[in-house]
Amino acid sequence: MLPDKFWRNSIVERPKDNKTELVCHGSAWDMYDGNDFRIKMCTEVTYDDLVIVHHEMGHVYYYIQYKDQPVVFREGANPGFHEAIGDTIALSVSSLPHACGLGLLENSEYEEKMDINYLYMIALQKVAFLPFAYCVDKWRWTIFTDEVTPDTYNSLWWKFRAEIQGIEPPTNREKTDFDPGSKYHVAANVPYIRYFVSFIIQFQFYEAVCLIAGQYDPNDDKRPLHRCDIYDSKEAGIAMRQMMQLGSSVPWPEAMERLTGHREMKTGGLMSYFRPLYIWLKDENKRSKEPVGF
Numbered sequence: 001m002l003p004d005k006f007w008r009n010s011i012v013e014r015p016k017d018n019k020t021e022l023v024c025h026g027s028a029w030d031m032y033d034g035n036d037f038r039i040k041m042c043t044e045v046t047y048d049d050l051v052i053v054h055h056e057m058g059h060v061y062y063y064i065q066y067k068d069q070p071v072v073f074r075e076g077a078n079p080g081f082h083e084a085i086g087d088t089i090a091l092s093v094s095s096l097p098h099a100c101g102l103g104l105l106e107n108s109e110y111e112e113k114m115d116i117n118y119l120y121m122i123a124l125q126k127v128a129f130l131p132f133a134y135c136v137d138k139w140r141w142t143i144f145t146d147e148v149t150p151d152t153y154n155s156l157w158w159k160f161r162a163e164i165q166g167i168e169p170p171t172n173r174e175k176t177d178f179d180p181g182s183k184y185h186v187a188a189n190v191p192y193i194r195y196f197v198s199f200i201i202q203f204q205f206y207e208a209v210c211l212i213a214g215q216y217d218p219n220d221d222k223r224p225l226h227r228c229d230i231y232d233s234k235e236a237g238i239a240m241r242q243m244m245q246l247g248s249s250v251p252w253p254e255a256m257e258r259l260t261g262h263r264e265m266k267t268g269g270l271m272s273y274f275r276p277l278y279i280w281l282k283d284e285n286k287r288s289k290e291p292v293g294f
């Protein structure tokens with residue numbers, strides 16, 4: 001249950017007065033008094049914002065669950081955990097069976113084309129993101145070493161973009177350009193590796209709660225991970241709550257173990273989730289003779 005103050009103090013829409021200046025990039029806030037938690041975003045009715053509002057609310061529910069910890073422990077088990085909670089829920093909310101339950105889809109029977117299209121869309125968001133997230137902080141950490149001078153900041157950015165992501169700028173870049181500054185988290189000095197961690201462990205969390213909810217069976221092709229919807233599962237909710245209540249009072253591997261049974265960060269959940277797409281892509285690339293990795 002959200003405290004009244006949440007609804008009173010949060011900003012969920014762009015102010016209509018045309019006067020208020022606002023950084024619209026979504027954010028969530030813990031005011032540390034035990035009942036004042038807020039989000040600030042300029043929500044529009046789009047699929048992207050549906051995912052983002054779940055992301056921000058994930059932060060708020062984490063704040064609420066650890067509010068009784070001493071102030072020093074009112075943090076995520078590590079920053080990646082905080083970023084992963086809302087995204088874990090969003091994976092369930094955007095699943096085809098859940099969309100069907102909401103009436104957004106007429107039927108959600110397994111159909112290869114539909115499921116592969118769905119997984120392809122999610123992979124463009126989640127898998128393509130991983131080398132980008134790594135690139136952002138590898139660049140920032142290199143800048144912090146003083147091994148490079150400001151006149152090479154931008155060329156170093158594109159060096160990493162080519163090496164790590166395999167992409168090039170669409171136009172010529174100059175020494176005076178500063179492309180990484182167009183990324184909010186660079187300009188706002190928000191560390192970024194937490195998102196890399198989150199995009200791995202959110203699948204680890206999702207796999208764990210889907211098993212707990214009885215919504216996923218690794219030995220049954222008819223119950224694949226990407227079709228898991230944990231809506232209404234009390235057991236899944238309790239498992240997430242127990243992990244979140246720890247805040248940062250224990251080392252993160254203990255919080256990980258509480259929810260997933262493992263102490264390490266693992267890619268198995270991500271691999272299981274995308275397995276149907278992985279198999280399809282391997283076959284498709286072989287058939288189409290597309291050059292891979294250029």
Ligand SMILES: [Zn+2]
Nearest residue numbers: 055059082083
């Ligand atoms: Zn966040």
